[in-house]
Amino acid sequence: MARVAPSILSANFLHLADDVRAMEEAGAQMLHVDVMDGHFVPNLSIGIPVIEQLRRNTELLLDVHLMISNPDEMASQYINAGADYLSVHYEAAHHLDRLVASIREGGAQPGVVLNPQTPVSVLEEILPQCHHIVIMSVNPGFGGQKFISTSLEKVRKLKALTDSKGLEAQIEIDGGMGSENVREAVQSGVDMVVAGSAIFGAPSPKESFNRMQRAADEAAAITDNDAISA
Numbered sequence: 001m002a003r004v005a006p007s008i009l010s011a012n013f014l015h016l017a018d019d020v021r022a023m024e025e026a027g028a029q030m031l032h033v034d035v036m037d038g039h040f041v042p043n044l045s046i047g048i049p050v051i052e053q054l055r056r057n058t059e060l061l062l063d064v065h066l067m068i069s070n071p072d073e074m075a076s077q078y079i080n081a082g083a084d085y086l087s088v089h090y091e092a093a094h095h096l097d098r099l100v101a102s103i104r105e106g107g108a109q110p111g112v113v114l115n116p117q118t119p120v121s122v123l124e125e126i127l128p129q130c131h132h133i134v135i136m137s138v139n140p141g142f143g144g145q146k147f148i149s150t151s152l153e154k155v156r157k158l159k160a161l162t163d164s165k166g167l168e169a170q171i172e173i174d175g176g177m178g179s180e181n182v183r184e185a186v187q188s189g190v191d192m193v194v195a196g197s198a199i200f201g202a203p204s205p206k207e208s209f210n211r212m213q214r215a216a217d218e219a220a221a222i223t224d225n226d227a228i229s230a
Contacts, residue, residue, distance in 0.1 A: 001220055004213045005192055006031055006032065006199045007031075007195060008020070008196075008200075010199070012032070022185055026206040028209060029060065032065065032194045033051060033063065033064045035066050035078070036067045040067050042144055043141045048081045051078065051081040055082025062168055066087065068092065068100075071093055071099060072094050072095060072098075079103065079106040079107060084108060085108060086108040087111035088110075088113065090123075091115055092116060099130070110130055111132040111172065112130050112133055113134060114134070116137070116148055116150075123158070123161070124150060133171055133172065134173070135151055135173050137177070138176050144196070144197040145175060147176025155173060159189030171189055171190050172190070173192070182215045183218065183219040186223065187219050187222065195212055
């Protein structure tokens with residue numbers, strides 16, 4: 001099953017509780033939470049207090065994406081705040097092996113994020129320790145960007161790498177995702193699809209989420225049937 005993860009970066013922060021409740025009612029299993037520090041990326045977003053409030057008020061999985069310059073020092077605080085999945089950038093971590101291990105030991109599922117210019121090959125050593133890998137399909141820092149089409153070839157390379165090693169690391173794609181490209185992403189090997197403006201920028205976020213999740217489910221079913229036939 002492929003899961004759509006609504007990104008609250010595009011939600012209405014004056015009515016965040018309402019938007020979270022709408023995603024619960026729509027059947028979402030997880031929320032994607034972008035943390036930006038204005039240094040690693042040229043934007044600021046939410047931090048620990050908001051994540052703590054989310055944790056107190058929803059049982060949805062919190063998929064926290066750290067776009068910060070010092071993840072080695074800060075990761076534990078986001079775990080304590082309530083992150084279920086915690087993703088750190090390959091480009092920002094100083095001691096990635098130690099950081100991934102500490103995230104797992106802290107009780108969260110560790111993920112590594114690759115920027116568009118970073119090749120999949122850098123994951124060769126760390127991949128066995130990862131619960132998930134996030135492929136950025138836009139340059140990180142802002143919502144609503146255009147999808148980088150070459151990202152799907154990167155997904156296929158990553159899927160081939162995980163399969164060749166007999167690993168089960170999930171593949172997440174983040175940036176420029178909507179109902180028009182979710183099918184191809186899932187058929188390329190994606191397990192989790194992050195979508196922000198495509199959901200919360202729509203007239204009905206519930207309907208938009210449901211449309212994307214249906215497309216993801218249909219693509220996953222086709223992929224499964226093809227695998228069985230092979």
